[in-house]
Amino acid sequence: MMLVSFLFxxxxxxxxxxxxxxxxxxxxxxxxxxxxxxxxxxxxLRIPTTDFNIAWLPNLNTRFILHADGLxxxxxLLTAISFxxxxxxxxxxxxxxxxxxxxxxxxxxxxxxxxxxxxxALLFYFFWELALIPIYFLCSIWGGEKRIAITFKFFxxxxxxxxxxxxxxxxxxxxxxxHSFLINSFIHANLTGxxxxxxxxxxxxxxxxxxxxxxxxxxxxxxxxxxxxxxTMVMSAVMVKMGLYGILRWLMPLFPAAxxxxxxVVVLLSVIGILYASxxxxxxxxxxxxxxxxxIAHIGLMNAALFTHTQIAIQGALIQLFSHxxxxxxxxxxxxxxxxxxxxxxxxxxxxxxxxxxxxxxLLVGFALANIAxxxxxxxxxxFLMFTGLFQFSPWMAACAGVSVVxxxxxxxNMVQKVAYGAISEKINTMQSSNKGAQAVLIIMLIIxxxxxxxxxxxxxxxxxxxxxxxxx
Amino acid sequence: xxxIIVSTLLGVIMMFCSWGIKSQQVQKNIALIGLLxxxxxxxxxxxxxxxxxxxxxxxxxxxxxxxxxxxLLFTLTFIYxxxxxxxxxxxxxxxxxxxxxxxxxxxxxxxLTSFDNLLMLFLGIxxxxxxxxxxxxxxxxxxxxxxxxxxxxxxxxxxxxxxLLGITFIYGATGSFHLTAPVVSISTGVAQExxxxxTGLILLFAAMNFKVSAAPFHFWTPDVYDGAPTVFxxxxxxxxxxxxxxxxxxxxxxxxxxxxxxxxxLLTFVILSTLLVGNIIAVFQRxxxxxxxxxxIAQAGFMLxxxxxKSDISYESxxxxxxxxxxxxxxxxxxxxxxxxxxxxxxxxLGKAQPLLAFTTTVFLFSLAGIPLTGGFFAKYYMLxxxxxxxxxxxxxxxxxxxxxxxxYYYFKIIQAMYFTAGExxxxxxxxxxxxxxxxxxxLLLVLGVFxxxxxxxxxx
Numbered sequence: 001m002m003l004v005s006f007l008f009x010x011x012x013x014x015x016x017x018x019x020x021x022x023x024x025x026x027x028x029x030x031x032x033x034x035x036x037x038x039x040x041x042x043x044x045l046r047i048p049t050t051d052f053n054i055a056w057l058p059n060l061n062t063r064f065i066l067h068a069d070g071l072x073x074x075x076x077l078l079t080a081i082s083f084x085x086x087x088x089x090x091x092x093x094x095x096x097x098x099x100x101x102x103x104x105x106x107x108x109x110x111x112x113x114x115x116x117x118x119x120x121a122l123l124f125y126f127f128w129e130l131a132l133i134p135i136y137f138l139c140s141i142w143g144g145e146k147r148i149a150i151t152f153k154f155f156x157x158x159x160x161x162x163x164x165x166x167x168x169x170x171x172x173x174x175x176x177x178x179h180s181f182l183i184n185s186f187i188h189a190n191l192t193g194x195x196x197x198x199x200x201x202x203x204x205x206x207x208x209x210x211x212x213x214x215x216x217x218x219x220x221x222x223x224x225x226x227x228x229x230x231x232t233m234v235m236s237a238v239m240v241k242m243g244l245y246g247i248l249r250w251l252m253p254l255f256p257a258a259x260x261x262x263x264x265v266v267v268l269l270s271v272i273g274i275l276y277a278s279x280x281x282x283x284x285x286x287x288x289x290x291x292x293x294x295x296i297a298h299i300g301l302m303n304a305a306l307f308t309h310t311q312i313a314i315q316g317a318l319i320q321l322f323s324h325x326x327x328x329x330x331x332x333x334x335x336x337x338x339x340x341x342x343x344x345x346x347x348x349x350x351x352x353x354x355x356x357x358x359x360x361x362x363l364l365v366g367f368a369l370a371n372i373a374x375x376x377x378x379x380x381x382x383x384f385l386m387f388t389g390l391f392q393f394s395p396w397m398a399a400c401a402g403v404s405v406v407x408x409x410x411x412x413x414n415m416v417q418k419v420a421y422g423a424i425s426e427k428i429n430t431m432q433s434s435n436k437g438a439q440a441v442l443i444i445m446l447i448i449x450x451x452x453x454x455x456x457x458x459x460x461x462x463x464x465x466x467x468x469x470x471x472x473x
Numbered sequence: 474x475x476x477i478i479v480s481t482l483l484g485v486i487m488m489f490c491s492w493g494i495k496s497q498q499v500q501k502n503i504a505l506i507g508l509l510x511x512x513x514x515x516x517x518x519x520x521x522x523x524x525x526x527x528x529x530x531x532x533x534x535x536x537x538x539x540x541x542x543x544x545l546l547f548t549l550t551f552i553y554x555x556x557x558x559x560x561x562x563x564x565x566x567x568x569x570x571x572x573x574x575x576x577x578x579x580x581x582x583x584x585l586t587s588f589d590n591l592l593m594l595f596l597g598i599x600x601x602x603x604x605x606x607x608x609x610x611x612x613x614x615x616x617x618x619x620x621x622x623x624x625x626x627x628x629x630x631x632x633x634x635x636x637l638l639g640i641t642f643i644y645g646a647t648g649s650f651h652l653t654a655p656v657v658s659i660s661t662g663v664a665q666e667x668x669x670x671x672t673g674l675i676l677l678f679a680a681m682n683f684k685v686s687a688a689p690f691h692f693w694t695p696d697v698y699d700g701a702p703t704v705f706x707x708x709x710x711x712x713x714x715x716x717x718x719x720x721x722x723x724x725x726x727x728x729x730x731x732x733x734x735x736x737x738x739l740l741t742f743v744i745l746s747t748l749l750v751g752n753i754i755a756v757f758q759r760x761x762x763x764x765x766x767x768x769x770i771a772q773a774g775f776m777l778x779x780x781x782x783k784s785d786i787s788y789e790s791x792x793x794x795x796x797x798x799x800x801x802x803x804x805x806x807x808x809x810x811x812x813x814x815x816x817x818x819x820x821x822x823l824g825k826a827q828p829l830l831a832f833t834t835t836v837f838l839f840s841l842a843g844i845p846l847t848g849g850f851f852a853k854y855y856m857l858x859x860x861x862x863x864x865x866x867x868x869x870x871x872x873x874x875x876x877x878x879x880x881x882y883y884y885f886k887i888i889q890a891m892y893f894t895a896g897e898x899x900x901x902x903x904x905x906x907x908x909x910x911x912x913x914x915x916x917l918l919l920v921l922g923v924f925x926x927x928x929x930x931x932x933x934x
Contacts, residue, residue: 129845140893148893159880167870174861
C-alpha cells in the first residue's frame with residue numbers, strides 16, 4: 001500500500017487543487033501533500049516494501065504492478081525531495097491560475113513516481129506519457145516568450161520517441177511466451193540476435209531523447225530556458241532521470257547482447273555530447289542556458305558510465321542519479337532567486353552578489369563546487385567512480401570525458417566569478433532582502449550535498465540490490 | 474432480423490411524424506424513444522429473449538459480433554441525436570424527416586453487420602448511402618451543401634457501379650453470391666475463373682475503399698465533409714463510416730484468401746497511401762472542418778490495419794476503434810458546430826472563456842491523437858497489436874507510429890489555440906446542459922482509456 005500512496009497522494013492533491021481558488025491555500029495544500037509523499041518516502045527507507053499487484057486488463061494480460069528496488073527507491077527519494085523543495089523555493093513566484101499550475105505539477109509527480117515504480121511495460125508506458133502531458137501544458141501556458149513553438153518541438157520529439165518504445169513493447173509482447181507485459185517475461189522473451197537489436201533500438205531512442213543524448217538533445221536548452229523555473233527544475237532534476245532509469249531497468253536486463261554490442265557507439269556519442277555541451281556552456285551568457293548545457297554534460301557522463309557496463313561505473317551512476325538531482329536543483333533555485341529579484345538572466349548584468357547578498361552567494365558557490373565535483377561534495381563520489389569505470393572501459397574515452405571536468409570548472413567558476421564577485425552591478429543592487437523560505441530549502445540541500453559527499457554509504461547500501469541484480473546474475 | 478424490421482418501421486413512423494407533430498423537441502424525443510426501442514429489440518435478439526426471424530436462404534447470418542456492433546452503433550446514434558438534436562432542428566423545420574433518414578441508415582447498418590451474401594452487401598450499402606446523399610444536401614439554400622450532395626451522389630453511384638461489377642465477376646467465377654463460396658473454388662477453379670475472381674475481388678475492394686474513404690479513393694471526402702451541414706458530417710464520419718468498416722471486414726475476412734499474396738500488397742499500398750494523404754494534407758489545413766475531414770481519412774488508414782488480422786483481436790480492435798473514434802469525433806464536431814467559423818483562430822482563448830468545454834475538447838483531441846488515458850490510445854494499441862499478431866512486419870508498425878506522431882501536430886493546433894493563444898473565441902452561446910452532455914462523452918473516453926475491456930468483454934458473453 002505504501003507504494004500506491006506515491007501515486008495516490010499527488011493525484012488526490014492535484015484533483016483537490018483544481019477546486020481551491022485561493023493562491024495561498026493552494027500553495028500550502030500542494031506543499032503539504034508533497035511533504036506527505038516525502039514522509040512516506042523516508043519511511044520507505046526504513047521498512048521493507050511490499051509489491052502492489054492487481055489485475056488490470058485481463059484480456060491484454062497486463063497487470064498493475066508497483067515494485068520498488070534500490071534503483072526505484074533512490075529515484076523516488078529524489079522525486080519526493082524535489083517537489084516540496086521546488087514548491088517551497090518558488091512559493092513567492094507569480095503564476096496566474098496558481099491552483100491549476102500546482103495541480104499539473106503534482107500530476108507530473110504522480111507520473112514520475114509511476115515510471116519509477118511500474119513493473120509492467122504497458123503500465124510503464126502509461127506513466128511515461130502521464131508525466132509528459134502535464135509538463136507540456138505547464139511549459140506552454142506559463143513559459144517564456146517563445147514557449148509555444150519550443151514546447152511543441154519538445155513534445156513531438158519525446159512523444160515520437162515514446163511511440164517507438166510502444167512499438168518495441170508491442171514487439172516484445174508478441175515474443176513472450178505468456179504474452180504478458182511483465183518485466184520478467186520480457187527478460188525471457190524469445191528473441192533472435194537481430195530482433196534483439198531492433199527492440200533495443202526502439203527502446204533506446206525513447207530513452208536517448210528523454211535524457212537527451214547527442215545528437216537528439218536539440219530540444220533541451222530551449223525547453224529549459226523557456227519553461228517556468230519550477231518546471232525546469234522538475235525537468236532537469238527528475239525527468240531526465242527517466243531516461244537513465246529506463247536504461248537501467250529495461251534496456252540493460254532485456255537486451256544484454258544488443259546492449260554489449262552497442263556500448264562503444266553509445267559511449268562515443270555520450271562523450272561527444274559531454275564535450276560539445278561543455279564547450280557551448282562556456283560561451284553562454286544566459287544563466288539558465290548555462291545550467292542547461294552543464295546538465296546535458298552531466299547526464300551524458302552518467303549515460304556513458306551506464307554503457308561501460310562496469311560495476312564500478314554503474315555504482316557511481318546510481319549515486320549520481322540522486323546527487324545530480326540535488327545539485328542541479330540547488331543551482332536552479334539560486335538562479336531563480338536572482339532572476340525573480342533582478343529580472344535578468346544575463347550574467348553580464350550581474351556581479352557583486354557576495355557583497356549584496358552574502359548568504360545567497362555562499363549557497364551559489366556551494367552548489368557550483370558540487371557541480372564541478374569537488375571532493376567533499378556529493379558529485380565527487382559519483383564522478384570518481386564513473387571515471388574509474390570509464391577508464392577500465394577505455395582509457396581514451398576516459399581521457400576525452402575527463403576534459404569535461406576541466407571545462408566544467410571553467411564555466412562554473414566563470415559563472416561564480418561573474419555573478420558573485422566584482423563591483424555591485426545595477427541589477428544586483430535592486431535585490432531586496434532575500435526569500436527566507438527558499439534560503440532555508442537551499443541550506444538543507446547544501447547540507448545533503450555535504451553529508452552525502454562525506455558519508456555516501458547509505459546511498460551505496462540503498463542501491464546495492466540493484467547492482468547485485470545487474471551483475472551477479 | 475429484429476433490428477432490420479424495427480428500424481424500417483421506425484423510419485416510416487418518423488416520416489409520418491412530421492405531419493401531426495410540429496414541435497421539434499417532441500420529434501427529437503420520439504426519435505430517442507425509437508432508438509431505445511431499436512436498441513432493446515436488438516439486445517433481445519443478441520440474448521435470445523425474443524427473436525423475429527424467417528428463412529432468408531442464408532443471405533443473412535447473425536453472429537454475436539454483428540449484433541453487438543449493432544448495439545454499439547445504435548447507442549452511438551442515440552448519443553449523437555441526444556447531443557445534436559437542437560442543431561438538427563436548426564437546419565430545417567422538419568427534423569422528423571432527418572430522423573427517419575437516420576432510421577433507414579440504421580436499417581442499412583443492420584444489414585451490413587449481418588450479411589452473408591454479396592447481394593445483401595450491395596443492398597445494405599445502398600440503403601446506407603442514399604439517405605446520406607440526402608443528408609449532405611439538407612441545407613437546401615447553401616450552394617456548398619448542394620454541390621457536396623451532387624458530388625457525393627455522382628461519385629457514390631459510380632463506386633456502387635464498380636461494386637456491382639465486382640460482384641458480377643465474382644458470381645461469374647464462382648456461380649454463387651455467397652461469401653464463403655469463392656474460397657472453395659480456388660482449389661478447383663481453372664485459370665480463367667481465377668482471373669475473373671481476382672478482378673472481381675479487386676473491384677470490390679476498390680468500391681469498399683471508396684465507402685470508407687481510403688486513399689486513393691478518398692477525393693470526395695474533404696469536399697463532402699466540408700460542404701455538408703456540420704451535424705451531418707459528424708454522422709457520416711462516424712457511425713456510417715464505422716458500419717462501412719464492419720462490412721469491409723466481413724467481406725474480406727474470408728475472401729482475401731483468393732487473392733493470395735497480392736492481397737497483402739494491395740492492402741499495404743492502400744493503408745500507406747491513406748495514412749500519407751490523410752496525415753500530410755491535414756497538416757496544411759486552415760479550416761478545422763477540413764482538417765477533421767482529412768484526419769478522418771487518416772483514421773481510416775489506421776482502421777484498415779484490422780484487415781490484416783485473422784484472429785479475434787482484429788474484430789475486437791475494429792469495434793473498439795470504431796466506437797472510440799466515433800465518440801471523439803461526435804464530440805469534436807459537436808463543439809465545432811457551435812463555433813461561428815471553422816478556422817483554428819476561432820478557438821483562440823476558449824480555455825479561458827469556457828474551461829469545461831475546452832477540457833472536453835482536449836479529451837476528444839487526445840483521444841483522436843491516441844494519447845494514453847483516453848480511449849484512443851487503446852484503440853490504436855489494439856490495432857497495432859493485431860497487426861503484429863497477424864505477422865505483419867514491424868516496419869509497418871513503425872510507419873503507423875510515425876504517422877500517429879504527425880497527427881499530434883494538427884490535433885494540437887486546436888489545443889494551442891484554446892489554451893496558449895489569447896483571444897476572444899468565436900463561439901455561439903451554449904446552454905449549460907450541452908456542456909454536460911459533452912462532458913459525458915469525455916468521461917466515457919477517459920473510462921475506456923483505462924478500462925477498454927468494459928466494452929470488449931461483452932463480445933465474449
